[in-house]
Amino acid sequence: GAGVSQSPSNKVTEKGKDVELRCDPISGHTALYWYRQSLGQGLEFLIYFQGNSAPDKSGLPSDRFSAERTGGSVSTLTIQRTQQEDSAVYLCASSSSGVGETQYFGPGTRLLVL
Amino acid sequence: AQSVSQHNHHVILSEAASLELGCNYSYGGTVNLFWYVQYPGQHLQLLLKYFSGDPLVKGIKGFEAEFIKSKFSFNLRKPSVQWSDTAEYFCAVISPFGNEKLTFGTGTRLTIIP
Numbered sequence: 708g709a710g711v712s713q714s715p716s717n718k719v720t721e722k723g724k725d726v727e728l729r730c731d732p733i734s735g736h737t738a739l740y741w742y743r744q745s746l747g748q749g750l751e752f753l754i755y756f757q758g759n760s761a762p763d764k765s766g767l768p769s770d771r772f773s774a775e776r777t778g779g780s781v782s783t784l785t786i787q788r789t790q791q792e793d794s795a796v797y798l799c800a801s802s803s804s805g806v807g808e809t810q811y812f813g814p815g816t817r818l819l820v821l
Numbered sequence: 822a823q824s825v826s827q828h829n830h831h832v833i834l835s836e837a838a839s840l841e842l843g844c845n846y847s848y849g850g851t852v853n854l855f856w857y858v859q860y861p862g863q864h865l866q867l868l869l870k871y872f873s874g875d876p877l878v879k880g881i882k883g884f885e886a887e888f889i890k891s892k893f894s895f896n897l898r899k900p901s902v903q904w905s906d907t908a909e910y911f912c913a914v915i916s917p918f919g920n921e922k923l924t925f926g927t928g929t930r931l932t933i934i935p
Contacts (some may be wrong), residue, residue: 740923749925750913750925750928814863
């Protein structure tokens with residue numbers, strides 16, 4: 708079956724522009740996560756969706772970051788007024804319902820803010 | 822809050838050498854533990870996981886890890902490495918009774934010399 712997919716694979720943008728990153732989780736997975744992988748910071752949790760519950764946004768670094776998940780499937784991470792420090796690889800993961808279940812990662816979107 | 826430490830940032834070994842990568846976590850409660858691997862140009866893949874039971878878990882490609890609760894450790898081992906094991910390895914922990922966030926270590930870059 709298909710794994711987690713993300714688009715675009717690469718995004719170059721100018722400082723101050725908004726960007727949208729998309730994640731398609733594994734079919735049937737109710738939990739969806741966004742992480743950021745950057746040099747010097749490792750892998751950081753950003754946001755977590757589980758079913759119809761309110762998302763856990765505790766990892767979002769600023770109010771310029773937001774995410775939504777439509778229909779319990781596809782998710783979009785939006786970064787407004789991008790800054791150079793937003794440059795990173797943004798990873799999406801999904802897991803089946805159940806606490807502590809294995810998270811399966813997508814290939815990531817490499818974002819470069821000039 | 823939970824945290825994960827990987828003390829080896831970059832390990833260089835010759836083929837057929839034995840491997841042990843350290844992972845220590847800080848969290849007082851029950852945890853699920855994971856090792857993920859990221860091969861060059863590829864996305865994060867699950868190597869192995871520990872949820873409960875036998876503290877010695879075996880994963881793909883001949884890797885194993887031992888959960889030692891008293892030492893808060895989950896070290897990764899392989900008796901004889903291959904050139905194809907060149908990758909970055911991440912230890913991660915999640916509390917099954919917590920907020921579902923995977924907390925990652927900073928990763929260990931493994932380079933195998935043919």
